[in-house]
Amino acid sequence: VKNDNPTLRDVAALAGVSHQTVSRVINGEAHVSPETRSRVDTAIQTLHFRPNALARHLARGRSNLLAAIAPNLVDYTFASSQEGAEFEARKQGYYLVTSSAPTINDFEALIEQLIGHRRVDGVIVFNPYLDSRHTLLPGDIPMVFCGGREREDIPYCVYLDNFSGSMTAARHLIDLGHTRIGEVTGPLSEDCAQERHRGFEQALFMAKIEIEPGLTSEGDWSATSGHKIFQKWAEDRQIPTAVLVQNDRMAVGVLRAARDLGLKIPEQLSVIGFDDMPLAAYFDPPLTSMRQDTFGIGCEAARLLVRVIEAGNLPPQHIRFPAELVLRASTAPIERR
Amino acid sequence: VKNDNPTLRDVAALAGVSHQTVSRVINGEAHVSPETRSRVDTAIQTLHFRPNALARHLARGRSNLLAAIAPNLVDYTFASSQEGAEFEARKQGYYLVTSSAPTINDFEALIEQLIGHRRVDGVIVFNPYLDSRHTLLPGDIPMVFCGGREREDIPYCVYLDNFSGSMTAARHLIDLGHTRIGEVTGPLSEDCAQERHRGFEQALFMAKIEIEPGLTSEGDWSATSGHKIFQKWAEDRQIPTAVLVQNDRMAVGVLRAARDLGLKIPEQLSVIGFDDMPLAAYFDPPLTSMRQDTFGIGCEAARLLVRVIEAGNLPPQHIRFPAELVLRASTAPIERR
DNA sequence: ATGAAAGCGCTAACAT
DNA sequence: ATGTTAGCGCTTTCAT
Numbered sequence: 217v218k219n220d221n222p223t224l225r226d227v228a229a230l231a232g233v234s235h236q237t238v239s240r241v242i243n244g245e246a247h248v249s250p251e252t253r254s255r256v257d258t259a260i261q262t263l264h265f266r267p268n269a270l271a272r273h274l275a276r277g278r279s280n281l282l283a284a285i286a287p288n289l290v291d292y293t294f295a296s297s298q299e300g301a302e303f304e305a306r307k308q309g310y311y312l313v314t315s316s317a318p319t320i321n322d323f324e325a326l327i328e329q330l331i332g333h334r335r336v337d338g339v340i341v342f343n344p345y346l347d348s349r350h351t352l353l354p355g356d357i358p359m360v361f362c363g364g365r366e367r368e369d370i371p372y373c374v375y376l377d378n379f380s381g382s383m384t385a386a387r388h389l390i391d392l393g394h395t396r397i398g399e400v401t402g403p404l405s406e407d408c409a410q411e412r413h414r415g416f417e418q419a420l421f422m423a424k425i426e427i428e429p430g431l432t433s434e435g436d437w438s439a440t441s442g443h444k445i446f447q448k449w450a451e452d453r454q455i456p457t458a459v460l461v462q463n464d465r466m467a468v469g470v471l472r473a474a475r476d477l478g479l480k481i482p483e484q485l486s487v488i489g490f491d492d493m494p495l496a497a498y499f500d501p502p503l504t505s506m507r508q509d510t511f512g513i514g515c516e517a518a519r520l521l522v523r524v525i526e527a528g529n530l531p532p533q534h535i536r537f538p539a540e541l542v543l544r545a546s547t548a549p550i551e552r553r
Numbered sequence: 554v555k556n557d558n559p560t561l562r563d564v565a566a567l568a569g570v571s572h573q574t575v576s577r578v579i580n581g582e583a584h585v586s587p588e589t590r591s592r593v594d595t596a597i598q599t600l601h602f603r604p605n606a607l608a609r610h611l612a613r614g615r616s617n618l619l620a621a622i623a624p625n626l627v628d629y630t631f632a633s634s635q636e637g638a639e640f641e642a643r644k645q646g647y648y649l650v651t652s653s654a655p656t657i658n659d660f661e662a663l664i665e666q667l668i669g670h671r672r673v674d675g676v677i678v679f680n681p682y683l684d685s686r687h688t689l690l691p692g693d694i695p696m697v698f699c700g701g702r703e704r705e706d707i708p709y710c711v712y713l714d715n716f717s718g719s720m721t722a723a724r725h726l727i728d729l730g731h732t733r734i735g736e737v738t739g740p741l742s743e744d745c746a747q748e749r750h751r752g753f754e755q756a757l758f759m760a761k762i763e764i765e766p767g768l769t770s771e772g773d774w775s776a777t778s779g780h781k782i783f784q785k786w787a788e789d790r791q792i793p794t795a796v797l798v799q800n801d802r803m804a805v806g807v808l809r810a811a812r813d814l815g816l817k818i819p820e821q822l823s824v825i826g827f828d829d830m831p832l833a834a835y836f837d838p839p840l841t842s843m844r845q846d847t848f849g850i851g852c853e854a855a856r857l858l859v860r861v862i863e864a865g866n867l868p869p870q871h872i873r874f875p876a877e878l879v880l881r882a883s884t885a886p887i888e889r890r
Numbered sequence: 891a892t893g894a895a896a897g898c899g900c901t902a903a904c905a906t
Numbered sequence: 907a908t909g910t911t912a913g914c915g916c917t918t919t920c921a922t
Contacts, residue, residue: 273611274610290629298651302653312651314639315639475837494627498805498836
């Protein structure tokens with residue numbers, strides 16, 4: 217008894233044609249007569265035949281699998297980019313293998329497994345860090361890099377324009393009349409934090425506002441770190457009238473620390489975050505923030521990767537995404553005293 | 554010129570053995586003499602040989618790929634479960650294909666692609682909904698179900714004990730002296746919301762507290778829905794002294810609505826959420842909630858799935874995870890007036 | 891302990 | 907328009 221899944225040859229036998237003709241039919245190739253085609257189609261239906269992807273992949277030398285490697289899956293920005301990448305990949309007939317690689321060692325092991333063994337046709341690398349882990353990739357494997365700035369050294373990348381985004385954020389505070397402006401950065405070992413910092417500097421420089429030493433501090437993206445930094449500023453009796461915080465989680469920490477100190481927001485302190493995470497509107501007060509289209513970034517990355525894979529020789533592409541100011545209640549014009 | 558990746562045969566030629574022997578070596582089989590083994594190993598090193606996963610998969614009839622299908626990737630609970638599943642899968646030599654399927658149609662299409670075409674060896678299905686999409690799976694494909702309650706009809710499942718968790722939450726409010734207790738549920742078309750509701754009812758029943766009609770309302774998990782529901786209660790002049798909210802996002806909405814109405818929390822209103830999402834401690838006030846080990850659930854699901862795949866005939870397994878009360882400042886004893 | 895032969899289920903190249 | 911013949915790079919079975 218044949219209990220297994222039907223193969224091309226079973227279909228061919230039933231339809232009374234060669235297995236090659238069946239192959240032509242399932243691949244929608246020309247040069248098959250309508251009658252033959254329909255006979256084959258019928259056979260496919262009756263046998264519930266579905267081509268075995270593994271065999272197809274081996275024969276074609278391609279797996280139709282993409283990998284998306286990010287430090288983790290739970291940060292909203294990564295999750296949403298991966299969702300975008302998966303969405304687009306599937307549209308194009310590919311599937312997405314998720315791969316969390318917090319450390320560079322994990323990354324290396326993953327690359328070895330996914331690419332060394334030819335499991336995937338290409339990779340999307342989300343690398344917020346400054347390390348150049350992408351250089352661990354064999355040069356000939358299709359790769360799209362998602363980072364925090366333009367990378368001249370990488371042929372294909374999709375990135376958020378953190379520099380301009382941060383300038384916009386800083387300028388918003390400046391436009392509100394603030395001149396004592398603090399900054400809570402992410403780890404400066406990350407591109408994204410550096411870029412946002414550069415944008416901040418640039419905006420203040422252009423407005424001829426001095427950066428107050430002691431009012432730029434480095435956090436770790438966690439709410440707790442934002443909280444601690446603001447407390448420290450208060451202890452040092454250095455309280456700005458506005459703060460640009462490089463992500464919303466830390467901004468929430470700042471909000472809380474400020475309120476614990478009895479500061480009224482936004483009357484006595486304006487706070488602007490970054491990322492516009494889903495609950496930004498639900499903090500107290502609702503958080504002004506910089507929105508980024510993380511889902512779109514993921515989509516573009518996947519679309520580009522598929523083009524790289526299928527085109528063979530695509531000219532370099534650098535796709536930039538802007539960040540957009542979302543006004544809420546945590547920022548306001550400075551009060552005259 | 555041979556520019557391609559080396560194959561088993563290249564290694565064999567270099568080592569002066571048959572390709573079969575090389576196969577034995579890379580698979581760590583016995584019956585290979587130490588000298589031969591080391592000769593082969595050397596050849597592997599010099600050629601940088603890595604077995605082609607596709608070929609291996611075809612020959613073995615297995616892909617070493619698992620699929621994790623969830624409604625989406627961005628909800629923290631799903632993301633973190635997937636991260637757990639991926640972590641465990643990789644430990645076991647498998648890779649994880651992520652697959653978002655918000656609707657049952659997406660789900661069906663995905664199943665057809667992933668399973669019909671033998672792309673994956675098994676699937677983890679996260680189904681919070683009441684629909685029985687898992688029945689769309691061919692019966693013989695290894696499947697682990699992650700849901701909101703024990704499922705007698707499914708051989709392998711991992712679930713959060715929402716019923717008991719919700720009872721615990723309700724009892725916490727009761728223990729604080731509350732008797733007018735409201736409830737904001739998720740969509741009752743979801744298992745998880747139903748179970749949490751049952752737990753709520755049960756706790757109140759056991760404490761001989763009547764459920765006030767009009768104080769149990771159905772939201773959609775969004776902060777906005779929690780906000781609206783509480784406003785509605787206020788308009789109807791029906792304000793409880795405590796609310797059990799079935800997830801933290803809606804709880805945040807309730808918090809905000811209550812504060813907008815001038816209610817002091819927790820003095821005038823106790824609020825308990827569910828899920829203990831990362832920022833729960835950073836709301837105002839910090840949110841008391843029920844923690845669940847979503848990462849662990851994902852791990853267990855993957856581990857179980859691999860066992861199902863490899864054991865061939867595993868007896869049914871139902872793995873239960875408890876929810877745990879995390880006390881913060883949004884709940885307090887009722888005030889005497 | 892090692893090798894030869896066959897085959898996994900498909901696609902590709904060539905013939906007719 | 908269709909069929910024939912070879913692979914893709916492994917594993918498996920069976921000899922030796």
